[in-house]
Amino acid sequence: MTPIIRSGAAARAGALLILLGPLVSWVAEFITAAAWQDPPYSPLYNWVSHLGLTGPPQNAFGQVANSPLGAVMDTGWVIYGTLLIVGTFLVFDPRKGARPIIIMILAVLAGAGVSLVGIFQGSNANVDNGLIAFHTSGAQGVMLAGNIMAIAVGAGGTRIGLTRGRSIASITLGTAGLIAFPLFMTDVFTGWMWNIGLFERAVIYPIMIGHALLGSSVAAQRHRATHPPASLTARVVS
Secondary structure, three states: OOOOEOOOHHHHHHHHHHHHHHHHHHHHHHHHHHHOEOOEOOOOOOOOHHHHOOOOOEEEOOEEEOOOOHHHHHHHHHHHHHHHHHHHHHHEOHHHOHHHHHHHHHHHHHHHHHHHHHHOOOOHHHHHHOOHHHHHHHHHHHHHHHHHHHHHHHHOHHHHOOOHHHHHHHHHHHHHHHHHHHHHHHHHHOOOOOOHHHHHHHHHHHHHHHHHHHHHHHHHHHHHHHOOOHHHHHHHHO
């Protein structure tokens, strides 16, 4: 089948950017959560987006929020979104049909969404001034577009260079994230708010793992294409 990704160094660089995005976000999350000690941050109980709250401690969305390094988390999200968009445009070739175009559109929606979460905090101040709409639309946008992107990537895995196992894994991750999304929203809008961090991560982490799978797969494929095995090179030369 005709590949839908570009060839050359640009595609490999783009794949590394896609891989780097979730890694940067995870490192930022770990550092920020570790600094939140009063009260200690709980990844199962606390909102993910509360990690990005800067300023004095506050009671936001039913939880006490006190993130001393909130700016670190916000920066991680903006970097993640930017790397995803740039990397996807370097990897996928829109001249190859509808599938790469769809994946690129989904990447823009997901990347813009996670960046909006970092730029517009889920704070009481933004609730009062109306800017919370950018935060919530960005969060819901990345949750939907990111998981659909994982399914689209897995469905076109053979044209992207993913192994069968990774293609199935990408589809499974995206499906799991989409199933978790209505459960998360139900937990929010019913006011139950039970282990909100657990449900939120059940939607978000499949997206991040999917991007890591995509980036690492394409990067490895481009590396093999530009650095053939020594024995093969020797046979060609002889």
